[in-house]
Amino acid sequence: MQKKPTTIRDIAKYLGMSEATVSLALNGNPVVKKETAAKVHAAADELGYVPNEFARRLVLKKSGMIGLVVPDIENVYYASLVKALSDRMSDSGYSLSIFISSNEPLKEVRAINDMISSRMEGIVYVPVNTPGDITASRKLLKRSGIPTVCATTYSDDMSCVLCDLEGGMKKILEHVMKNSPSRIAYLNGPSGVYTLDKRRDAILSAVKNSGIDLKIYDLTAVDYLCAYEAASHMAADLPDTIMCANDFMALGVVNRLTELGISVPERVSVTGFDDSVFSVTSPVPLTTVKQDIGLIASKTVEILLGLINDDGITKNEVHTIPTELIIRKSTRHVQYHAKK
Amino acid sequence: MQKKPTTIRDIAKYLGMSEATVSLALNGNPVVKKETAAKVHAAADELGYVPNEFARRLVLKKSGMIGLVVPDIENVYYASLVKALSDRMSDSGYSLSIFISSNEPLKEVRAINDMISSRMEGIVYVPVNTPGDITASRKLLKRSGIPTVCATTYSDDMSCVLCDLEGGMKKILEHVMKNSPSRIAYLNGPSGVYTLDKRRDAILSAVKNSGIDLKIYDLTAVDYLCAYEAASHMAADLPDTIMCANDFMALGVVNRLTELGISVPERVSVTGFDDSVFSVTSPVPLTTVKQDIGLIASKTVEILLGLINDDGITKNEVHTIPTELIIRKSTRHVQYHAKK
DNA sequence: GTGAAAGCGCTAACAC
DNA sequence: GTGTTAGCGCTTTCAC
Numbered sequence: 001m002q003k004k005p006t007t008i009r010d011i012a013k014y015l016g017m018s019e020a021t022v023s024l025a026l027n028g029n030p031v032v033k034k035e036t037a038a039k040v041h042a043a044a045d046e047l048g049y050v051p052n053e054f055a056r057r058l059v060l061k062k063s064g065m066i067g068l069v070v071p072d073i074e075n076v077y078y079a080s081l082v083k084a085l086s087d088r089m090s091d092s093g094y095s096l097s098i099f100i101s102s103n104e105p106l107k108e109v110r111a112i113n114d115m116i117s118s119r120m121e122g123i124v125y126v127p128v129n130t131p132g133d134i135t136a137s138r139k140l141l142k143r144s145g146i147p148t149v150c151a152t153t154y155s156d157d158m159s160c161v162l163c164d165l166e167g168g169m170k171k172i173l174e175h176v177m178k179n180s181p182s183r184i185a186y187l188n189g190p191s192g193v194y195t196l197d198k199r200r201d202a203i204l205s206a207v208k209n210s211g212i213d214l215k216i217y218d219l220t221a222v223d224y225l226c227a228y229e230a231a232s233h234m235a236a237d238l239p240d241t242i243m244c245a246n247d248f249m250a251l252g253v254v255n256r257l258t259e260l261g262i263s264v265p266e267r268v269s270v271t272g273f274d275d276s277v278f279s280v281t282s283p284v285p286l287t288t289v290k291q292d293i294g295l296i297a298s299k300t301v302e303i304l305l306g307l308i309n310d311d312g313i314t315k316n317e318v319h320t321i322p323t324e325l326i327i328r329k330s331t332r333h334v335q336y337h338a339k340k
Numbered sequence: 341m342q343k344k345p346t347t348i349r350d351i352a353k354y355l356g357m358s359e360a361t362v363s364l365a366l367n368g369n370p371v372v373k374k375e376t377a378a379k380v381h382a383a384a385d386e387l388g389y390v391p392n393e394f395a396r397r398l399v400l401k402k403s404g405m406i407g408l409v410v411p412d413i414e415n416v417y418y419a420s421l422v423k424a425l426s427d428r429m430s431d432s433g434y435s436l437s438i439f440i441s442s443n444e445p446l447k448e449v450r451a452i453n454d455m456i457s458s459r460m461e462g463i464v465y466v467p468v469n470t471p472g473d474i475t476a477s478r479k480l481l482k483r484s485g486i487p488t489v490c491a492t493t494y495s496d497d498m499s500c501v502l503c504d505l506e507g508g509m510k511k512i513l514e515h516v517m518k519n520s521p522s523r524i525a526y527l528n529g530p531s532g533v534y535t536l537d538k539r540r541d542a543i544l545s546a547v548k549n550s551g552i553d554l555k556i557y558d559l560t561a562v563d564y565l566c567a568y569e570a571a572s573h574m575a576a577d578l579p580d581t582i583m584c585a586n587d588f589m590a591l592g593v594v595n596r597l598t599e600l601g602i603s604v605p606e607r608v609s610v611t612g613f614d615d616s617v618f619s620v621t622s623p624v625p626l627t628t629v630k631q632d633i634g635l636i637a638s639k640t641v642e643i644l645l646g647l648i649n650d651d652g653i654t655k656n657e658v659h660t661i662p663t664e665l666i667i668r669k670s671t672r673h674v675q676y677h678a679k680k
Numbered sequence: 681g682t683g684a685a686a687g688c689g690c691t692a693a694c695a696c
Numbered sequence: 697g698t699g700t701t702a703g704c705g706c707t708t709t710c711a712c
Contacts, residue, residue, distance in 0.1 A: 398705065
């Protein structure tokens with residue numbers, strides 16, 4: 001069992017002074033005499049004093065914490081986001097408290113409730129990434145009045161930071177177009193997920209009236225296996241370009257195609273999205289769209305801190321991070337360019 | 341700015357009853373009359389009451405939280421661990437508080453201090469995974485008296501849960517041996533990291549006196565790029581088997597070799613370790629050693645909860661999780677077997 | 681420069 | 697059944 005932790009009172013008794021002095025000394029308040037302060041620190045050290053944050057926060061009415069909910073930590077995209085957010089936050093004086101919703105709206109609600117009861121001073125909200133009802137979460141957040149910013153996707157009633165998904169999709173499509181494709185397949189996920197719907201819409205509107213035969217597949221999940229299997233089915237009647245909603249899917253396609261003896265990009269071009277590890281560690285490095293997660297994180301922290309300090313930053317501001325086309329080797333056009 | 345949260349006192353005033361009753365009702369204590377309880381809940385709802393956890397924890401002297409420090413969330417291995425731990429923990433009534441040390445001993449110390457001040461009731465300690473001095477962390481943990489279990493690696497002064505790294509290494513080596521290799525290269529990381537040293541020792545002692553030409557490379561990091569580059573250097577004078585400390589490295593080797601026109605496993609066998617995503621999404625699926633992260637997580641939680649409840653579970657117990665050889669396509673022997 | 685005292689929001693005896 | 701009261705450990709005026 002745990003030994004009872006040392007309190008300020010213990011130190012005060014031990015030193016024969018008052019709690020107030022000890023507290024002031026410990027907080028480095030200059031009003032206490034230097035030698036007194038030194039004595040206090042020595043005693044604190046000796047007794048193994050560690051402040052009780054609960055007591056502290058209770059009276060200060062500040063938690064010094066910022067909460068973060070993410071849908072899935074095993075997804076490299078979110079893992080990078082968490083890492084970036086954690087880095088950016090550590091300079092701010094706040095500590096980050098991470099919650100995982102596992103893509104379940106119910107867990108998300110629980111996490112948000114936890115954050116509210118723990119009096120987080122700010123919240124970074126990354127909603128579940130599957131079709132699901134998150135109105136409960138949004139209502140809770142709203143009602144709490146805690147400064148919140150929604151990251152990587154859109155929510156209509158709070159500030160958001162997300163990438164220019166449409167722009168990215170258009171850029172990569174333009175790149176693909178240079179190859180004069182006649183049949184494009186686009187592997188997307190279930191509809192009802194903002195970031196996927198956005199991608200689908202963008203590609204759809206860009207291709208419209210181009211005479212290109214575009215076929216969109218709404219897979220059950222935006223993961224490796226689904227894409228891998230989709231590629232299998234496509235093999236019989238191959239399009240010349242297969243675009244994917246993310247890199248992990250593109251990897252699945254590349255691997256399956258390669259297995260089948262279909263060469264990428266010679267026979268078919270494949271594109272990813274996100275510019276994650278997979279785009280680099282793919283046997284055929286992927287042409288993709290970079291979502292600058294570092295930038296998302298920085299902007300998110302910036303806006304959140306602004307909100308917390310009530311800097312007069314507009315609420316419900318939507319901040320769009322530009323995307324960048326990254327040309328690697330999974331699309332034909334690249335090589336063409338690279339070689340001349 | 342945030343509106344002032346509703347307190348129990350507000351509800352009491354609003355309803356014209358005492359705080360105690362409200363508190364009891366809110367906690368579902370059966371002594372309060374049903375209708376009173378109903379009224380209280382209604383009022384709480386109406387006023388948007390969310391309990392102040394700090395006050396609660398202060399008086400209860402319990403945080404209801406378990407802390408977790410991990411070195412690197414972008415590493416799929418740790419990401420899976422966090423996920424598994426988070427899942428297992430959620431049934432236990434405790435909430436998990438995640439800290440990222442970014443493989444920096446200093447950040448690790450900070451995280452541990454945070455956990456102690458936040459009065460975590462238990463700690464899952466996953467030490468930094470690079471050579472570095474973590475005695476400070478261990479001393480802090482020790483001194484705090486908080487039940488702690490060290491996961492995925494060994495620490496001499498606390499309970500540990502880790503995989504049978506040596507056994508795993510031996511198993512995969514045995515498998516490789518069936519091919520009668522004459523020259524094996526083993527790609528490891530810097531020495532001074534327990535889990536890597538263990539692997540190195542195991543392979544070293546197993547190969548000793550076998551007449552096999554074993555060459556061990558202590559790379560600066562156990563990642564894709566380092567392994568990729570090492571493979572480049574090896575190409576000139578190729579061993580017949582390249583073993584790696586993890587799957588991510590093995591993927592780097594496979595990709596580089598493939599680029600160089602060296603076929604895996606026909607010309608050289610490659611092995612991984614961990615059985616992570618990479619072993620499955622590799623263009624040549626990797627023969628590897630499975631570390632059952634789910635099991636690690638379950639056992640860790642079990643031991644930790646035992647420690648917290650002082651179940652008389654021996655402290656400083658080292659629990660070893662068995663590893664499993666997973667034969668896929670990156671080693672010759674497999675195919676040999678598979679085909680006959 | 682230091683101490684006494686009030687109170688942060690909540691819980692848990694103990695009275696009534 | 698419900699109210700009164702005394703803290704949990706800390707910070708912070710305000711006296712001295």
